[in-house]
Amino acid sequence: MPELPEVETVRRTLAHLVIGETITMVDVFFAKIIKKPNDVDQFKQALVGQTIRALKRKGKFLMIELDDYDLISHLRMEGKYTVEEARMPVDKHTHIIFGFKSGKTLRYHDVRKFGTMHLFGKGEAADALPLRQVGYDLYLDQIDEDWVFEKITASTRAIKNILLDQTIVAGLGNIYVDETLFKSKIHPLTKGLTLSKVEVLRILDMAKLTIDEAVKQGGTSIRSYVDAKGDMGMFQQTLHAYGQTGEPCSVCEHPIEKMKLSGRGTHFCPVCQKEKNDSVRS
DNA sequence: CTTATCGCCTGAAGGC
DNA sequence: TGCCTTCAGGCGATAA
Incomplete structure (x- = not known):
């Protein structure tokens, strides 16, 4: 169950695979994971055209830094990320897919569906929930x-x-x-x-x-x-x-x-x- | 203000 | 075999 060392390891291994990738498409199959914005279409539209610039971490939160946004991801119990070619089949526990210009995809898997994502404008995340109260x-x-x-x-x-x-x-x-x-x-x-x-x-x-x-x-x-x-x-x-x-x-x-x-x-x-x-x- | 409990989710494992 | 219960547990929401 991802705690700090697991999230840090995910951050390090994922960084090599996604930094520099540009998002061209977002699929959301289980909308409750997206906590902000309320509207999933807004979430998708904001991300299209954004390039992943850095991956950071605070406590158990993974922060995916884009050109104009910061995506704050919490894996809770069983959240996982993989990077696969777009043609690879989608398993039943894949809930969100970020498609890249390169033909690769970043996929969020979560058997228990407890994980969360919050999308913030650049620099707004630190002073808002959920990050604001992290010690x-x-x-x-x-x-x-x-x-x-x-x-x-x-x-x-x-x-x-x-x-x-x-x-x-x-x-x-x-x-x-x-x-x-x-x-x-x-x-x-x-x-x-x-x-x-x-x-x-x-x-x-x-x-x-x-x-x-x-x-x-x-x-x-x-x-x-x-x-x-x-x-x-x-x-x-x-x-x-x-x-x-x-x-x-x-x-x-x-x-x-x-x-x-x-x-x-x-x-x-x-x-x-x-x-x-x-x-x-x- | 603080602290305790519930609900979210699914799959594995154990009892009968 | 199959159905039911328990367990795994982070954390936001709600109750006290």
């Missing part, structure tokens, strides 16, 4: 640690939920949150306001370490993820918590346990990640 990017940004500490300790929510909230630090999803908290030796249910400065800094360090390593490995291929060239990531071989239920903890050998936290599968070592008393700030 510090864990891979690119210099993080204001004091501000993050204040935000986290102002909340009674479980630290796992706080880290999944993209408005504070951006890029973590369910896999990398579990990995980050495992390496930080913090229980996922720990309330934000019980965390010390040292613990918050440790969480930030482990989050950045996990994200950096996963980017180096080309992301994590659990379920369906592949990059724009169809290649799988390798980070699943490095997972310590996510999907490791019943396997011995890599530190203490106690079996990794799985629980439900706000509807999400949550993996942790009950020995290394002790639950602490809410009233104590250690």
